[in-house]
Amino acid sequence: MKKVIDKINDLVKDKFEKCGYDRKYGFVTVSNRPDLCQFQCNGALAAAKEYKKSPRDIANDVFGELKDIEIFQDISIAGPGFININITDEFLTNYINDMYGDKKLGTSENEDPMTIMIDYGGANVAKPLHVGHLRAAIIGESIKRISRYLGHKVIGDVHLGDWGLQIGMVISEVKRRNPDLPYFDENFNGEYPEKAPFTIDELEEIYPAASKLAKSNEDAMKEAREATSKLQKGHRGYLALWKHILNVSVADLKKNYGDLNVEFDLWKGESDCRHYLDEMITYLKDNNYTEESEGALVIDVAKEDDKQPIPPFMVLKSDGATLYSTTDLATIWERVNDYDPNEIIYVVDKRQGLHFEQVFRCAKKTKIVNEDLKFDFIGFGTMNGKDGKPFKTREGGVMRLRDLIDIIKDNVKDKLRNNDSFTAEEMDEIARKVGLSALKFGDLSNQVTKDYVFDMDKFSSFEGKTGPYILYTVVRIKSILRKVDVDKTSNIINPHSDIERDLMLSLSKFNEVVESAFIDKAPNKMCEYIYEVANQFNKFYHNNKMITEENMEKKMSWINLSNLTKDVLETGLDLLGIEAPDRM
Structure with missing residues (x-):
């Protein structure tokens, strides 16, 4: 169904045009003074300068054409040239009846639906969801539902953090606690156990312990980095343990997101793009998009009209390791390859705005995406306590x-x-x-x-x-x-x-x-x-x-x-x- 405001707009614009004025000046809005009228057009004021006439004269010209339109109950001119409009009860009632008989309540689905991907989860495996995950989940879910209601094909991706240093921390902590597990035996050639060596409650206790130790102990941090490196290079035992971490975490995450009435179409993570990393990096090098800077591989994404400095996009660190930015770019590579979206929306903490600006610029500059693909960064604010600080438990910790x-x-x-x-x-x-x-x-x-x-x-x-x-x-x-x-x-x-x-x-x-x-x-x-x-x-x-x-x-x-x-x-x-x- 055509919107009420659009029906009125078309009629008023037609009359502006008939009187010799540009149609754009016939724009109608819902009145900000409902005590005076239901709708209003302020176009006569905007047109006055162009046509060198008083707004009141322009409004009077158009009024002569509008007063006989049968769906308008009454029309009046107020102030310097505001056109006030009320519609008839018959028109309103007929519209309401049409709306009542329509399964979409008068909402028309888009005739040219887009494929839209929404990245709105961002949880890390091996960790419980906390209040910081709330906004991304429920904002993204609502945007997904609204987009689908209008007929667009929408794909929601949780995009888990499942391939970084936190996994290495967990693996090294599990090894400290249970060094005899087969995952750590370099000579083990059999099948690894199907059952994980920890429950979700144990896993959620393991990570903070591992993180705390790594931050205070250089040897523990070194072990975590080595475990991360071995995992990402395909260590058989570590990959098997990582799959346990992923399966146990995802089962719990699905339950927690389900409690929020939030659903994802894809349960992918950083790890899913790793198969594209070598291909993408080779492409970037071969097409001369990259340059070396202090041993690191970077791409300049600054523009001449930037009002603030935009640092280069880092593809590889000086030791050859990938970064969060690398996997984000590779994820775009993967999404374009697998889903060919018209738009990708990121629902993320607004403090990550600079990071995603670099990622989007890099994807466009390197032609990983075409110019028509739209990126949209929905940067949300924080949920704070009454003290104005990020919401925490009474003990001062992050609330689950x-x-x-x-x-x-x-x-x-x-x-x-x-x-x-x-x-x-x-x-x-x-x-x-x-x-x-x-x-x-x-x-x-x-x-x-x-x-x-x-x-x-x-x-x-x-x-x-x-x-x-x-x-x-x-x-x-x-x-x-x-x-x-x-x-x-x-x-x-x-x-x-x-x-x-x-x-x-x-x-x-x-x-x-x-x-x-x-x-x-x-x-x-x-x-x-x-x-x-x-x-x-x-x-x-x-x-x-x-x-x-x-x-x-x-x-x-x-x-x-x-x-x-x-x-x-x-x-x-x-x-x-x-x-x-x-x-x-």
């Missing part, structure tokens, strides 16, 4: 993600304890969904690039701009719908009040908001929108007695309008990766 989820779930459960109509299992499931809504909506409602303060009491409140408030609205509508027979064949009729009209206007913007959230990669726009819809519905609900209304045409119209509101809210929540319970 599973602990944060449990804390907010328990916080919600305490607020639900007065309701004794639920079984323990039902209560736990409701608390899980409501708790995740608090956590995810609290995060996603912020502009991605900004830091924000994690306020548990505020986020888990059932009032205000929160996830639980949106869920409570959905549950309220479901409760109404359980008490009546919904007849979707009956039409929604013209609004009976300003409050009802405002709700319909809000609902009509759904497709516009989805498209805007996709273009700007901004889940916060969807948060703002569903909060607006929930607010409008609750005003409508308190203003009307739907169940006891005696006029059946009016009653069924209200029920269908409520049902459409539920569909819009649940779809919006799903695009944010949030599930709504049936009761709470």
Whole structure:
């Protein structure tokens, strides 16, 4: 379906053009003064300079053509030349009915869908997920869902850190604890055990111990580096142990990401691009893209118009070892080769902006990607405590993600304890969904690039701009719908009040908001929108007695309008990766 704003824009632009003005000046927006009008066009002010006429005269010219358009209820000129527009109830109601009968709620899928890859995990194997992994996961998941809703082919990749020094640290620590394991026997030629020599709990204890030791002991760091080198050169025993680390970690990561309602299409890591490294480095050398600098192999990616210095991209260190930048470039090589994407989106901490600018420039300069491929770096801010510093445990350590989820779930459960109509299992499931809504909506409602303060009491409140408030609205509508027979064949009729009209206007913007959230990669726009819809519905609900209304045409119209509101809210929540319970 064509968006309401686009329908109005086309009509107004046509009239600007008919009056001899450029169409671009007929641009219409939703009014920032809803008390005065629903839509407004300020183009006469912008056109005044070009046409050497007063804005008011231009507005009057166009007004003469607009006043007879039948979908406009009334048009007026305000101030120096603002054109204020209200649409008819008939037009709005017809649009709402078309939207109600459409499985995508009026949203059209893209006629020329793109292949989009989103890199939004970034967890390291052998380590538990912590709060620092939260934002990448839930922002990336929402961008993926919004993009898919518009018909694009989207491939989400967790891109694990599974091939660096931390693996060498783990291997060397396992060797210190269990030196008799066959993985460390250079003469062992048999099959290695199928079962890992550690559990996930043991593995999550091994890494911090190994890291702490390596940082304080030069010999331990040397052992870790040697283990990393042997692994990357194909040491048979170390490769077998690495596979155990990967399998145990990934099984646990899938569970933890699943608890967040986050799913990936690819569970690849840095290691998956290693087969391309030699080929890529040879290509870079043969095509004279590289040069030596203090023994290292680098590529100059600076541009003449750079306002700040951009360091060279380092391909190999002076000892011949690869770096994080090398594997990132090789991963792009792999993605282009295997998936031929139109766009690659990276959802990463904004502090890595310079690194990815180097990577993107290098990929373009060396023609690893063509000029049409779009790179998009979504650099997110940090989640901070009330002290303004990165969120930590009371003891000052980095909080595990599973602990944060449990804390907010328990916080919600305490607020639900007065309701004794639920079984323990039902209560736990409701608390899980409501708790995740608090956590995810609290995060996603912020502009991605900004830091924000994690306020548990505020986020888990059932009032205000929160996830639980949106869920409570959905549950309220479901409760109404359980008490009546919904007849979707009956039409929604013209609004009976300003409050009802405002709700319909809000609902009509759904497709516009989805498209805007996709273009700007901004889940916060969807948060703002569903909060607006929930607010409008609750005003409508308190203003009307739907169940006891005696006029059946009016009653069924209200029920269908409520049902459409539920569909819009649940779809919006799903695009944010949030599930709504049936009761709470």
